[in-house]
Amino acid sequence: MSSRVWKFGDDINTDILAPGIYIKLPLNELAQHCLESIDPSFASRVCEGDIIVAGNNFGMGSSREQAPQVLKELGITAVIAASFGGIFYRNAFNLGLPAIISKDFTKIAADHQIELDIKTGRICNITTGQDLVGEKIPENLLTLIEAGGLVPYLESNLNNN
């Protein structure tokens, strides 16, 4: 199944994704403010199954987990970026949101339709017909994605013990 692309530039930080001034709100309300300082209509236009493609250092800044969590809440199924803020990267996998590093991000534009293979990192740009490459997710993080995140992973592992 292909996904519609939202394209952003470099250094999309956690204050842009989950603004501190709204951090006390319930997740669904906080999500309405996601990315509003650079794209006020994002939260109302994003659809279930969409994918974000961005440049360097996506998610830099705070450890606030709400940054990947609001993306998930809004229906984003993966983020593809040239690089990620380190804490955001860990947080995304812990929540079951795949974060794919790809230097081919320049070959994907807003509103393109793409297909992403989480296991191999292969990206097919349906709109342009190009096959693109993303880095393979490390095994330990792929395990988290397959479990649906760290909480379900712990749930099943603690139960097994």
Place this chain on the structure above:
Amino acid sequence: MGQTIAEKIIAKAAGQQTVKPGDIVTCNVDLAMIHDSGGPRRVKPLMEKLGVSVWDPNKVVLISDHFTPCTDAESANILKLTREWAAEQGIINFYDQQGICHVVTPERGHIHPGMFAVGGDSHSPTGGAFGSYMFGIGATDMLGVLVTGQTWIKVPETINIKWSGDFGVGIAAKDMALKMCATLGMDGGDYQSILYSGDTIENLDMMERMTLSNMAAELGAQSGLIEPDEKTVDYIKSVGGVPGDWQNFKSDPDANYSVSHEFSAIDLEPQVAVPHSPANAVAVGDVGKDQIDQFYIGACTGAKLNDLEMAASVLKGKKIAAGKRLTVAPASSRILAQAIKQGIIEVLLEAGAGLLPPGCGACAGYGVGVLAEDEVCLASTARNFQGRMGASTSKVYLASPYTVAASAIRGHISDPREELL
């Protein structure tokens, strides 16, 4: 091949003789620091769902700082839940509205060299100033630590950032940090481990070293370490901590660094980062006399005792500009008490400052003192992302406490050396 301090600490925590960059290892956690925002309010329901409790309450330090003092029913409820969770889990090391976690944790003797520590906040690399491998993680990651006492890490490369020479009057570690952000960029640290070295670093006191380690976060590094020395040991002893086998945690002479950067402090100018990134730092003379609404001395980065001293040294006997506001939020209650004793607070209040209770205050936009639409702030904090300190149209400039204080006197961004020399 020798090992860096980071590799030595990670190897010890992983129960291995050595580790090499790129290895993914599981480490035992010596200290888990959590606060009211990313802590109990988020992990409590998940722990209940899993039916588990904290692996070792003595290794947890819990601090309320983001929502203190509470400003409405929501923040009051978050703090209530924080206190209830501390009691349920038997967390002895709970510091309720005593100041910011990154300052309170070392101040109460919980950090020492060689520790493998995590914090539920991105400025957790501050612990690196004490020779501890400390890094920030999110709430679910912290849940994993609280339940298992372990976490995974991809062993980082070490980036050696060497500073030489002494900086001049009116310059501070904050200027060094901003200079590095401008030179290396917000991803210059590449989620690796930074080692700050050189005679400039050796000559800094512990609070100034904390500023550098703290802002390793702004360089995108996982950690920002400084090798422990006599100053580290003296500080830890002075707060009732135990320095332990600190001599073992230094990089070997033949340790491998992925990159080395060299900076000179001698000709360092006061730095100002213009909105909306610390990497936009330039020399104060290159900024222009930009108008400011709020001058802010606050945060783990910029409201330690030495930061308040810097501000007071500029403001002594002077007044802030008419129609402007200077807001001061000391980083901890101990710092506030000491600043009162030393007459620092009197100087600040006489100059016209408004005093906030110790805590994160306006820095992350969670607490008190935030900005209205289109307002502009000059802050001694670490981060000036768009909308961070309040309304999405507000703007934040970053500088040292010297520069913030000098600018408050004139009402616009100014060179502190003109007030001090």
